[in-house]
Amino acid sequence: MTRIGIVGAGAAAAAAAYALEQRDDESASDGISVTVLEKSGGLCGRAATRRRADVTYDYGANYVKSNDERVVDLLTEALETDGLVDVTDPVWTFDSGGEIAEGRDADDHKWTYETGLTQIAKRLFDRTDATIHRNTRVQTIHRGSSAGTWRLEDDAGDRWGPFDALLLNPPAPQTADLLRSAEWDGDVRERLADAVEAVPYRTIWTGVFHYPFELDLPYYALVNTDKAHEIGWIGREECKPGHVPDGESLLVVQANHEWSVDRYDDDPDATLEALAELAADLLGDGRLLEPDWTDHHGWRYALPEDGIALEPVRAAEDAGLYCLGDWVAGEGRLHAALRNGLETGERLAENVSN
Numbered sequence: 001m002t003r004i005g006i007v008g009a010g011a012a013a014a015a016a017a018y019a020l021e022q023r024d025d026e027s028a029s030d031g032i033s034v035t036v037l038e039k040s041g042g043l044c045g046r047a048a049t050r051r052r053a054d055v056t057y058d059y060g061a062n063y064v065k066s067n068d069e070r071v072v073d074l075l076t077e078a079l080e081t082d083g084l085v086d087v088t089d090p091v092w093t094f095d096s097g098g099e100i101a102e103g104r105d106a107d108d109h110k111w112t113y114e115t116g117l118t119q120i121a122k123r124l125f126d127r128t129d130a131t132i133h134r135n136t137r138v139q140t141i142h143r144g145s146s147a148g149t150w151r152l153e154d155d156a157g158d159r160w161g162p163f164d165a166l167l168l169n170p171p172a173p174q175t176a177d178l179l180r181s182a183e184w185d186g187d188v189r190e191r192l193a194d195a196v197e198a199v200p201y202r203t204i205w206t207g208v209f210h211y212p213f214e215l216d217l218p219y220y221a222l223v224n225t226d227k228a229h230e231i232g233w234i235g236r237e238e239c240k241p242g243h244v245p246d247g248e249s250l251l252v253v254q255a256n257h258e259w260s261v262d263r264y265d266d267d268p269d270a271t272l273e274a275l276a277e278l279a280a281d282l283l284g285d286g287r288l289l290e291p292d293w294t295d296h297h298g299w300r301y302a303l304p305e306d307g308i309a310l311e312p313v314r315a316a317e318d319a320g321l322y323c324l325g326d327w328v329a330g331e332g333r334l335h336a337a338l339r340n341g342l343e344t345g346e347r348l349a350e351n352v353s354n
């Protein structure tokens with residue numbers, strides 16, 4: 001039995017666990033066991049969904065694109081498709097002066113689920129025998145000297161393992177912290193930690209605004225194309241089937257990097273007020289200043305702006321340590337994270353069987 005430990009339960013980790021399970025079913029080996037440790041109470045990481053009363057909203061990733069064939073097959077054939085919905089209204093653009101224009105909607109499909117994007121990780125993990133421990137933040141990685149196995153310690157002091165292989169799914173800065181503090185001697189660790197730490201990130205502060213009335217607009221979302229407006233993106237969750245009851249609206253407003261960093265630690269109520277003003281101004285609708293409820297989330301490590309150098313990542317795999325996620329794929333997108341997870345799981349399964 002090969003014991004595999006996974007830190008983080010994001011989309012990439014779920015896809016890797018799924019790929020491992022598929023290969024395990026096909027192989028004649030002794031099998032694998034997968035243990036996942038996730039710091040939060042939910043699955044799917046930055047593809048995050050919340051519910052309030054009858055309203056469902058994706059407050060991290062907005063949707064998954066259909067431009068990767070393997071991911072399309074995964075979502076439309078391998079996994080159950082009940083509740084998989086397409087956002088058919090277009091994405092329009094705006095510039096730093098607030099000029100709105102009919103944009104090019106480059107995405108064939110913009111998929112989510114009636115019950116939100118977190119379904120992706122839930123459905124993938126449901127296809128596995130992985131044991132998932134939520135609310136378990138990994139603090140330290142230990143590398144056993146003789147047997148070459150891995151152990152983990154969480155922030156409550158509990159120990160996990162031994163594992164024959166270890167998968168690290170947290171965003172690069174959090175993975176870098178784990179590698180820096182790891183009890184693992186060797187040049188490979190240093191080179192990997194340096195490469196992981198070098199991945200640059202964008203921060204996004206997200207405000208969520210609910211209104212007890214409908215908005216009559218011809219688009220699902222607006223994206224700022226010159227990246228010089230305080231708002232980077234406004235999405236309308238009511239355009240996602242099943243998310244918002246008729247007669248209501250819910251805006252997900254993502255501030256740009258500089259604005260988000262400047263206000264990251266400010267009083268959230270003041271930040272929400274400022275963001276509502278910007279949104280009302282952009283959409284030219286004073287009613288948007290008065291939502292009947294709000295929510296917010298600061299994504300410190302929202303989007304990797306570049307990928308990692310792959311040589312140290314592959315070198316670490318020889319020692320049984322695998323990094324995976326959008327930052328390894330080199331694109332801060334859900335489909336890229338899923339694809340990277342599938343490929344990482346398959347590579348590990350291949351290495352295990354050799």
Ligand SMILES: Cc1cc2nc3c(=O)[nH]c(=O)nc-3n(C[C@H](O)[C@H](O)[C@H](O)COP(=O)(O)OP(=O)(O)OC[C@H]3O[C@@H](n4cnc5c(N)ncnc54)[C@H](O)[C@@H]3O)c2cc1C
Pocket residue numbers: 007008009010011012013037038039040043044045046047059060061062063064065136137138139169170171174204206254299301302303324325326327331332333334335337
């Ligand atoms: C605001 C926002 C908007 C976005 N919009 C889109 C979009 O519209 N379309 C799109 O395709 N993509 C979008 N993205 C990007 C998309 O969400 C990511 O590319 C994708 O979700 C990354 O998945 P992942 O598995 O690589 O990592 P993550 O989702 O970050 O998963 C990593 C997991 O590791 C856990 N973790 C971290 N540290 C520890 C620890 N020490 N111990 C245990 N667990 C730990 C985290 O809690 C998390 O669950 C957006 C992201 C954000 C933040």
